[in-house]
Amino acid sequence: MKKASLIVANSEHSADMFYATGFRAPDPFIYFSYGSRKAMILSALEFDRGKTESHQGIKIFRYEDFIKNGRRGMGDVLRVLAKSLKVEQFRVPADFPLALADFLRKHKIDVVARAKGFFPERKFKNEKEIEYLREAQRITALGMQRAEEILRASKLDRDGGLHWSDAALTSEVLRAEINIELIRNGGFAASTIVAGALQGAEPHNEGSGPLYKDSPIVIDIFPKITATGYHGDMTRTFVKGKAPEIVNQAYDTLFKTRETCKMKVKTGVIPAEVHNDAVQMLNDAGFPTGRREDGKNFGFFHGLGHGLGLEVHEAPYLSPRDTTPLRGGEVVTVEPGLYYPEWGGIRLEDVVVVREDHAECLTFYPNKLEVD
């Protein structure tokens, strides 16, 4: 049976498509490979741009040339393609759109989703990609630095609210300033987290409203770098003023946990074990994980880390579910967090490259809780 590999997606949402083509386009287009041949099918709207902006060695066809008998839908074009290649099976990514697959199957073209990843090699970064990720972390640090500067420069209102640039300092204002700093440096962030006080107890709460002194503010920045498409990812937690004793203790415990876990990361290590070690360390230090009677989660209730690359969250995962030994070239975050509905949250996140006998850290940013 003759087979071809096929992606139909827009490359802003599909990292596989961007990886395959290097071509950014906001609407779905076709990429296929067949033996050693690689090609894209683009509409007139994108054709000329595709020729100059995509990876070398990819042949580019015109969508319009695959339109037969007035049929112009994506499925019709793929039928014409299959016929002209004499292909009986398309191998596609796991997230290939179901309706399109069913259409092709109805017309006797086999469609098989590759469960293990369309480009398994995307997990393993080469040195050029690691350089992109290092640069992404450098730009991300500029955003964090901007946040810290603003917290430092902010004054206190009578009620303990932070005040900056003649206005209340809110999560929204601080997020905007971080994102602006990223834009000025070639990065681009959709949903930077700036979560103060009890909002920080929900790990993905983006944060809203006024920020206050003496309670932790979680700042999680994960921009896409415009030039390369790779992401940075960094979390720090700050207290403007004086941290309560419990927050100080939690911070020190998290810092030690993160550093210990980073030292465990290397080739051959089981991700789930590193995660479980972190849970254990936090628990042993007096920070248990569980669920309150009112149903709220407390402690450390997300994965310790995730792969980082063209996607912010990608394989491998430092989570209880991932038992495939780590291998060199994988790049993962290490980000233990502690979240308590009584006082808020803390998370500290670095990025490391898995090397043969150690983890190389790509994050260079101080870990200091209190900001004067």
Added chain:
Amino acid sequence: MKKASLIVANSEHSADMFYATGFRAPDPFIYFSYGSRKAMILSALEFDRGKTESHQGIKIFRYEDFIKNGRRGMGDVLRVLAKSLKVEQFRVPADFPLALADFLRKHKIDVVARAKGFFPERKFKNEKEIEYLREAQRITALGMQRAEEILRASKLDRDGGLHWSDAALTSEVLRAEINIELIRNGGFAASTIVAGALQGAEPHNEGSGPLYKDSPIVIDIFPKITATGYHGDMTRTFVKGKAPEIVNQAYDTLFKTRETCKMKVKTGVIPAEVHNDAVQMLNDAGFPTGRREDGKNFGFFHGLGHGLGLEVHEAPYLSPRDTTPLRGGEVVTVEPGLYYPEWGGIRLEDVVVVREDHAECLTFYPNKLEVD
């Protein structure tokens, strides 16, 4: 056969998921409806936040409660769900991930993609959504205004290059300043187009490098508004200095074409006909569409417009393919363009609401080619 509707997606990529839940989450989660019941299944990481941030009336279950016998994959959880609901068929969006559908089918659960759209009603905006889109256009206009201000304030180098704020004014700098203005006003744009001179002849070229006097600069701004998730979309074209005669003529022709086409838009009109009228008008005015001997496209070679809402590009399309009559509440762009490899491109884009007997324009921004 007992049926339930099902979405498995992250709500940053899937507009259907955001429409269904109002909940923003970066990783895939489960939404289902069954009779009049609506529910989400969230991991511990998102559970507490989901309860406060999602639409009212949606019940929220814990992912962990659907884990049986150590099986924790998304497919396993859906099998448990189907069994507990006694459901034999899931109805899913067209872009439902193929691998997950095949897994469920293997386990005797029927999965049917809704080809005509999961929420056909998303095409038809209610007055609240139209208000969101009006606000989005207002914020988009602030970005355009910033761009025009900078072009106005820029000086000319000896070689005709634009100079601003002690440096060469490039596409990258102007794009960053536009995006910063959007961020300050609650908008968020990933890929604003600032394409000068011949780059403008490729409709989706984002633009790079220095900008020059006396040639058209296409500026296309399409931010997502953070508060609502709805998009603005606006294109204007400027010349710093004096436009060549051909550019002036093309601009006037495009402006007339856009205004004429906007007047045609109303309930009952066939989108393809409005598109074809635009092609004809441009051709009749001396701006033909075709392909050069070297293969490059020229003239007007994209659709006249597209629906606008939670997605930048969504149904309906003012394109030769869309023959379904327009209906009240649809919101579409009207954006004829002219692109010639010899002198560059011009595009002028407004947004209109389809009303019963007219199109209501949501775009208020002057159309003036030359900037002094």
